[in-house]
Amino acid sequence: MKLIWLGTAALLLQTDDITVAVDPFPGLPLDEPIDRQIPDRALFERADCVLVTHGHFDHIQFIPALYGEGDCPVYATETPCRTLESKGFPNHRLHRIAPGDAFDLGSLHIRMWQGRHCHFDFPLVVRTLGSPRALTHPARLARLLKLNKEYDEAGEILFYEVTDGTCRLQIMGSLGLDDATDYPTGADWLILPYQGRSDLVDYALPLVERLAPKAVLLDHYDDAFPPMSSAIDPAPVVSAIPQRLGIPCRALQKYETVEL
Numbered sequence: 001m002k003l004i005w006l007g008t009a010a011l012l013l014q015t016d017d018i019t020v021a022v023d024p025f026p027g028l029p030l031d032e033p034i035d036r037q038i039p040d041r042a043l044f045e046r047a048d049c050v051l052v053t054h055g056h057f058d059h060i061q062f063i064p065a066l067y068g069e070g071d072c073p074v075y076a077t078e079t080p081c082r083t084l085e086s087k088g089f090p091n092h093r094l095h096r097i098a099p100g101d102a103f104d105l106g107s108l109h110i111r112m113w114q115g116r117h118c119h120f121d122f123p124l125v126v127r128t129l130g131s132p133r134a135l136t137h138p139a140r141l142a143r144l145l146k147l148n149k150e151y152d153e154a155g156e157i158l159f160y161e162v163t164d165g166t167c168r169l170q171i172m173g174s175l176g177l178d179d180a181t182d183y184p185t186g187a188d189w190l191i192l193p194y195q196g197r198s199d200l201v202d203y204a205l206p207l208v209e210r211l212a213p214k215a216v217l218l219d220h221y222d223d224a225f226p227p228m229s230s231a232i233d234p235a236p237v238v239s240a241i242p243q244r245l246g247i248p249c250r251a252l253q254k255y256e257t258v259e260l
Contacts, residue, residue: 001108001164001260003217005252006043008058008224009173009193014046015164018106021047022160023059023173024066027224030133034143041066043255049073049105053158053173054117055080057144057151058225064089075103075110077156099158099181108162113183115157116176118196118203127198133227144228161187167260170213175200175220177207185212189260193220194232194251201237209245216241216249217258 004012011022024044028034038044044066052060052074060080064087067074073093074084081094097103099114128134134141160171161184168187175193177183190213197203208216218238223231234251241249252258 001162001167001169003169003189003252003258003260004043005217005219005254005256005258006040007222007254009053009220010044011171011191011219012043012046013108013162013169015107018048018108019046020105020108020162021050022171023053024050025058025060025062025224027222028144028226030137030140030226034140034147038062038065047072050075051110051160051171052076052080053115053160053171054153054156055083055151056153057147059173060084060151061147077158079152079154079156083151097158107164109165111161113159113161114178114181115159115172115174116178117153117155117157118175118193120196121198123198124196128228128230131227131230137227141227144225148228159183169260170211172207175204175207177210183211185210187211187213188215189213190216192216192218194218194234194237195220195229200232201240204237205240205244208241208247208249213247216247218249218251221251222254 002014007027008025009023010025013020026038075095075097081096085091102111162169169189170187171191172193175196218234221232221234223229238249241247
């Protein structure tokens with residue numbers, strides 16, 4: 001299985017017989033309109049099917065533009081399916097899934113559990129709303145806040161495990177785990193979305209310790225939708241996870257191909 005990070009939480013999983021897109025979102029640079037064209041759409045359009053972790057705009061907004069034509073199916077919980085249908089995505093290609101489900105996509109076996117969205121802390125909210133970019137782009141910030149409300153996640157966060165029979169890959173779409181869920185541990189790889197807190201290292205370490213993967217790869221640390229997002233330096237947690245937990249960790253680089 002091969003993995004390509006496309007920015008934000010967007011991933012491509014590739015095997016010899018199938019390519020799966022996870023949370024396909026190309027980002028919204030500050031100097032481009034929110035309904036921008038997708039210059040790297042050919043990469044996203046390699047996908048034979050789409051998995052969605054949750055319904056926020058930075059996970060599903062571009063699915064109609066990328067996959068509205070053709071026959072690419074989308075697998076998501078009820079709320080993002082309703083949102084996509086309201087945006088014109090064909091209902092017959094929306095497959096409703098839920099925690100506890102399992103199914104095969106080509107040679108890949110997919111299982112899912114209840115996840116949890118990262119809880120934004122007060123210092124981060126204050127810093128974001130008071131940042132120079134937010135103050136100089138108030139209309140854009142307002143539009144993004146409206147999008148965030150329009151694209152509700154409704155607590156429907158999926159934690160995926162994908163295996164090709166030799167490798168177990170776990171995918172978190174947001175930096176949170178459900179307290180009541182008994183997650184499988186010891187996966188070969190964990191995709192950790194590193195965004196959404198002012199205390200990211202201390203917040204992330206217990207999550208990694210709970211899952212006890214063999215290795216961690218960071219995504220979602222990029223400045224994907226300013227001024228609501230920010231570029232996060234992954235170096236502190238890349239050092240902390242091996243030092244404190246003895247688990248290798250590195251940040252994915254955009255568009256690199258990783259052999260899993």
